[in-house]
Amino acid sequence: MEISVIIVTKNQKHVLEKSLPILLKQKLLNDYEIIIVDSGSTDGTKEYVNSLPVRVVSLDSKSFNYANAFNTGANASRGKYLVRLSGDAIPVNEKFLFEIIAPFVDIKVGGVYGKYEITERKGYGYPIFWPAKRFPKRLTRYxxxxxxxxxxxxxxxxxxxxxxxxxxCSIRREIWEKRPFNGNLIEAEDAEYSWFLHVLGYDVIYNPKARVIHEHRLNSKPIPNFFNSQAIRILTKEIALYYLKKLVSADPFEDFNKAD
Incomplete structure (x- = not known):
């Protein structure tokens, strides 16, 4: 199996009815599977997805955070590449999967992320922590x-x-198996994993051709300072612990297969 698409969802049947038909007719030469990680939907999501050629994995809502949900789906998957999609993200065309894994032909690439597109719906826009500048027009290598x-x-x-x-986004299974997403993080687990990939010497690619509609309802809350939110404080603590362990004993990632 080449690709496993892991969708994390709860009560998003109305969005899955738009995204899954597109995902089920992707233009690919290689095999792929779709895994739905559901954490207690009551809106008919399970009934809908059970009628399709996808696999459903249940997660107790008490155990939910985005890292645990993705890891649950990845544990049930078989793909060489793991593609992660939010339940409210809708691929815009039938080449999405091709574009989200294409950069992996370069062995230095550890992760790929695509472009969030927004509609013209009033009151909706980019998620608060993802301003438009993080989605440049051209393919970008970090x-x-x-x-x-x-x-x-x-x-x-x-x-x-x-x-x-x-x-x-997408990552290599071989990297994830050695170190899954950090379940200690209530949010920002994707940012922490990007840091982890860079520590190992891998690059991250932004591919604007891997496009999904992904927007959040806007509100008037100010964007918090980097170190102020609870999620960022936990993220900062996790990263600081790595550098502390590296300083006083040994690199916790020393035994990993690094890109260089």
């Missing part, structure tokens, strides 16, 4: 080694290290 000092002092460095859109 190739750098994270530095603890720069992560603390440089907003630009943080942006480059953490650029990874968990609602529309």
């Amino acid at each position: 190739s750098l080694r994270p530095s603890l000092l720069n992560l603390i002092l440089s907003e630009k460095h943080r942006e480059m290290v953490f650029n990874f859109a968990g609602g529309c």
Whole structure:
């Protein structure tokens, strides 16, 4: 199996009715599977997806966070490449899967993320933590080694290290098997995984041709400072622990197969 598409959802039947028909007719030479991770839908989602050639995995809502949900689906999957989609992300065409894995022909690439597109619906736009500048017009390669000092002092460095859109991304199974998404994180697990890939020496690719409609309802809440939100505090703690362990004993990732 070449590709496993893992969709994390709850009560999003109305969106899945748009996304799954597109995903089921992708133009690919290789085999792929679709796995739905459902955490307690009551809107008919399970009945709908059970009528389609997809696999359904249930997750107790008490155990839910995005990392645990994706890892649950990945554990049930067989693909060489793991494609992660939010339940409210809708691929725009039949070449989505081709585009989201195409950059993996380069062995230095550890992760790929696609473009969030927005409609003209009033009151909707980019998710608060994903401003439009993170989705440039051209294919972009992020190739750098994270530095603890720069992560603390440089907003630009943080942006480059953490650029990874968990609602529309792909990773290599061989990397995920050695270190799944961090279940300690209530959010920002995609940003942390991007950091992890860079620590190993892999690059992250943004491919604007891998497009999904993915928008959130806008509100008037201000964007929080990087270190202020609970999710970011946990993310900061997890990364700081890595550098502390590396300093006082050994690199926790020393035994991983690194890109270089």
